[in-house]
Amino acid sequence: MHESPLQAISNAMAQIYKTQFGRGPTRVKTYFAGPDAVVCILEDTQTPAEKRLVELREDQRLRDVRLFFQYATEDDLRAPVEQATGRRVRAFISGIDVRADASAEVFLLDDAPGT
Numbered sequence: 001m002h003e004s005p006l007q008a009i010s011n012a013m014a015q016i017y018k019t020q021f022g023r024g025p026t027r028v029k030t031y032f033a034g035p036d037a038v039v040c041i042l043e044d045t046q047t048p049a050e051k052r053l054v055e056l057r058e059d060q061r062l063r064d065v066r067l068f069f070q071y072a073t074e075d076d077l078r079a080p081v082e083q084a085t086g087r088r089v090r091a092f093i094s095g096i097d098v099r100a101d102a103s104a105e106v107f108l109l110d111d112a113p114g115t
Contacts, residue, residue, distance in 0.1 A: 005084035006030040006038075012080030013040050013105060020073050021066075023047050025103075035112070038081055040105040046098075054098055062098045070094040070105070081107045 003011070009030040018024030026044040033039045046054070053062040070077070071094060078089040091108035 006032070008084045009038065009040060009080050012084075013042060013077070016073060016076050016080075017042060017045055020069055020076075021045060021047060033106075036109045038085065038107040038109065040107075042103045042105070044101055045103060046101050050098075051101075054101075059098045063096055066096050066098070066103075067094060070096075070103075077105055078107065081109075085109060087112060 007030075010028045013030070014024045014028045023045060025042040028040065028042045030038060030040040050062055050066075053059075071092075074092050077094075078092055081089050087109040089107045090110045093106040093108075094103070095106075096103045
């Protein structure tokens, strides 16, 4: 059975998160947001130490650390999207809601070949 491009991206993002943060998401889903954007939603990714920061109301500290590492891994996050879509990622936007333990990775794609 052949894996769909969106499933391939979801699987790759889960593995990257697991490698980067020591724990992968329990829920991950990837969507096309129109013809030139891919959105990957990852939930339940926080480690026990990160959950403790949330309990201590250190939301901004956790957000800063997470975003630092997400952007430090930008090339790794872009690669599976480019491979699955056959298009270059022209912009990467990462966000996190530490209270909801949810992250969004957004990728804007270059024009499709032949357009």
